[in-house]
Amino acid sequence: MHRYRTHTCSDLRDxxxxxxxxLSGWIHRRRDHGQLVFLxxxxxxxxxxxxxxxxxxxxxxxxxxxxxxxVCITGRVVKRSDETINTKLPTGQIEVRIDDFEVLSxxxxxxxxxxxxxxxxxxxxxxYRYLDxxxxxxxxxxxxxxxxxxxxxxxxxxxxxxxxxxxxxxxxSPEGARDFLVPSRLHPGKFYALPQAPQQFKQLIMVSGFDRxxxxxxxxxxxxxxxxxxxxxxxxxxxEMSFVEQEDVFAAVEPVLAGVFxxxxxxxxPDPFPRIPYRExxxxxxxxxxxxxxxxxxxxxxxxxxxxxxxxxxxLVEGGGVIRAIPGPKCGSRAICDRMNSWAQxxxxxxxxxxxxxxxxxxxxxxxxxxxxxIEALKAITGMGDGDAIxxxxxxxxxxxxxxxxxxxxxxxxxxxxEKGVFKLCWIVDFPMYEADEGxxxxxxxxxxFSMPQGGMEALETMDPLDILAFQYDVVCNGxxxxxxxxxxxxxxxxxxxxEIAGYGPEVVDDKFAGMINAFKxxxxxxxxxAPGIDRIVMMLAGEQNLxxxxxxPMNQRAEDLMMNAPSEVRPEQxxxxxxxxxxxxxxxxxxxx
Numbered sequence: 001m002h003r004y005r006t007h008t009c010s011d012l013r014d015x016x017x018x019x020x021x022x023l024s025g026w027i028h029r030r031r032d033h034g035q036l037v038f039l040x041x042x043x044x045x046x047x048x049x050x051x052x053x054x055x056x057x058x059x060x061x062x063x064x065x066x067x068x069x070x071v072c073i074t075g076r077v078v079k080r081s082d083e084t085i086n087t088k089l090p091t092g093q094i095e096v097r098i099d100d101f102e103v104l105s106x107x108x109x110x111x112x113x114x115x116x117x118x119x120x121x122x123x124x125x126x127x128y129r130y131l132d133x134x135x136x137x138x139x140x141x142x143x144x145x146x147x148x149x150x151x152x153x154x155x156x157x158x159x160x161x162x163x164x165x166x167x168x169x170x171x172x173s174p175e176g177a178r179d180f181l182v183p184s185r186l187h188p189g190k191f192y193a194l195p196q197a198p199q200q201f202k203q204l205i206m207v208s209g210f211d212r213x214x215x216x217x218x219x220x221x222x223x224x225x226x227x228x229x230x231x232x233x234x235x236x237x238x239x240e241m242s243f244v245e246q247e248d249v250f251a252a253v254e255p256v257l258a259g260v261f262x263x264x265x266x267x268x269x270p271d272p273f274p275r276i277p278y279r280e281x282x283x284x285x286x287x288x289x290x291x292x293x294x295x296x297x298x299x300x301x302x303x304x305x306x307x308x309x310x311x312x313x314x315x316l317v318e319g320g321g322v323i324r325a326i327p328g329p330k331c332g333s334r335a336i337c338d339r340m341n342s343w344a345q346x347x348x349x350x351x352x353x354x355x356x357x358x359x360x361x362x363x364x365x366x367x368x369x370x371x372x373x374x375i376e377a378l379k380a381i382t383g384m385g386d387g388d389a390i391x392x393x394x395x396x397x398x399x400x401x402x403x404x405x406x407x408x409x410x411x412x413x414x415x416x417x418x419e420k421g422v423f424k425l426c427w428i429v430d431f432p433m434y435e436a437d438e439g440x441x442x443x444x445x446x447x448x449x450f451s452m453p454q455g456g457m458e459a460l461e462t463m464d465p466l467d468i469l470a471f472q473y474d475v476v477c478n479g480x481x482x483x484x485x486x487x488x489x490x491x492x493x494x495x496x497x498x499x500e501i502a503g504y505g506p507e508v509v510d511d512k513f514a515g516m517i518n519a520f521k522x523x524x525x526x527x528x529x530x531a532p533g534i535d536r537i538v539m540m541l542a543g544e545q546n547l548x549x550x551x552x553x554p555m556n557q558r559a560e561d562l563m564m565n566a567p568s569e570v571r572p573e574q575x576x577x578x579x580x581x582x583x584x585x586x587x588x589x590x591x592x593x594x
Contacts, residue, residue, distance in 0.1 A: 004022065004024040004104075005023050007021050007023060008044070009023055009045055009046045010048075010090055012091050012096070013093065016077045018076070020074065020075070021077055021096060022074045023050075023096065024070070025070070026068050026069070026070055027069050028040040030067065032063065036053050037052050037059065037063060039062055039073075039098075040115075046089070046090060048091045048095070048096060049091070050097075051095050051096070051097055052098040058098045062098065065106055067114070069103060069105065069106045070105040071103050071104060072101075073096060073098055073100070073101055074100040075097045075098045075099045076097045077094050077097075079094055110131055111124055111128055111131070115135075123556065126548075129554075133552070137549075138549060141538070141550045142552055144538060144542055145552075151259070151260055152216070152256060155256045156237075160211075162210065162213060165215055166202065169193075170194075171515075173193065173199075179194065179220075179222060180194040180220045180221075180222050181193055183580055184578075188579040195219060196220060198219075200513065202239075203490075203516060203524075207525070211242050211243075213238075213240045213241075214238060215238050217236055218233055219235070220232065220233050225555070225556075230548070235535060236532060236533050237534060239529050240529035242525040242526070242527045243525055244487070244527065244528050246471055246473060246487055248528075249473075249485060249530060250427060253475065253530055253532070254271060254272060254425075257475065257477075257537075258273075261423045261537075261541065264541045267421045268421060268423070269423045269425070274292075275427045276429070277430040278431045281428050283300055284297045285408065286298055286324070286404040286407075288474065288481075289474070289479055290426065290479065291424075291478055292426060293412070293418045293422060294408060294409070294411075294417065294419075295419070296326065300324060301323050301378060301381060308374065309370070313392070316394045322395070323392055323394045324392065324393045324394070324400045324403075324404040325391070325392055326392070327384050328340075328354070328390060328391050329384070332356045332386070333389075340407065340411075341353075343407075343410060349393070349403050352393060352407060353365075353391065354390065354391050357384055357386050357389065358386050358387060360386065362375045378390060393407065423478060424477065424478055425477045425482075426476055427473050428474040430469045431446065431447050432466065432468070433447075433453050434465040435466070444503070448470075448484065449499065449502070450488050450495075450516075451470040451487065452471045452488060452489045452490070453469070453470055453498060454471055457491075457493065473485055473486065475530065475532060477540060481536075483533060485530025485531065486528060486530075490520055490525065535547045
């Protein structure tokens, strides 16, 4: 018989009755019935109920050790009586009568309950993450993560992609989030950086003559935590392809994402994914991350209010602003409209205009200032009628779109009209290449500076920069951005020109992106790629709201590893080796009464 186990805690069935078996695991739960003690033994695979009575030699030991102690149990498999069968457990038809009980590792009193989902608080959970990971929900999330990554790898290899590993120590990047810097001992005063993404390396892989690359890539960004963003590090499915156009990338990525979402959930995954131009997404959904499960589409109604008697909106339109209409099905009551207006004010907006329909007429301050034909036009555009309402957001184009988009999400949730049991993925395409700073009017890149402009050099030389579109795309699922990608700018002359428009001379390109721009001068294939976030995919499949629940050892919201006490101070001799002298900010002076 094996030293520790003949079976796992999920193996035993009624076909094993009468056998002597050995199990090892953690004491998950114990129930003392006086003459009988029942013990649930848990391992990675499942739970088996074990039992001993007062006459058994193991009885005293079973009572003595705390929950979460690691034990080895040898005993006979017996069938449970019909009334005690536990249909919730795969092993629920049997139990193990304990003949021998060996303690492999005794546990102290645990600071959180492993056998329940009771919230112990973020600090306790992360400080004792190894205990938190024993809990069924979190444990299963991490198993799911492993299976998802394995599935992605298999699907990528089947499409002819090869997995390569790019460097972790690299150069600091001037764009994007803050870098994590690593001081060099051999080169005083110089620093490596942990990669925010393998962007330049994966493009260089294409220049090196490889055709299809991928990796499950660790990425590092020194940015603040959010529920859908892990501080410090995250993982992505990083991929790049040569001799491709935008649709080729979509054709490679869609079956991987759709396949994974179908494999690990019973939800519907419509495909192919719709392609939605950026400007259309901002108009119809008020966001470039639209949740397509909500059957509400925003409309531009600026022209209806141009020159109208509703002076507030008329002046906005004359001043270059826009008016967006958000349909409110079954919202035709003053109470609902007042709540939406108060909500908008809580979002920092002046308010949210509205029009209520009932008994064949339109009511409200806006309706009172519009002629009947314009009210009918609004009803036709939005599809609203008796019992419904229309909400209005006005202002500059982006601020009106943002408020309308937030109102759309709120209506979807409040009215419970978000379609259930479905992952609706889509591509957002045709992003603007450039944007202008609202205050200064300075032109800069709006997305990825390495993207190929639509129209190439001719577009850069002849078009207004703000009208130039890029071959950039996002993939979005249920309102969550999973990834950004692009067809890359592989032509040195086009790259220099693109950066010149954004105010960067050729010396900046040569200095900051020397490896890539030099490589392009020796012949680079047209190429493109994308990098869907692994953490977010698993979070959605697990039905979680926070990335922490699907990451093995996450940091807290302050980017601290409470379990390993990181970041931490280092010894003075370590700093001397790195030629570093600390210049810490002064501590705040203690407050004194007076």
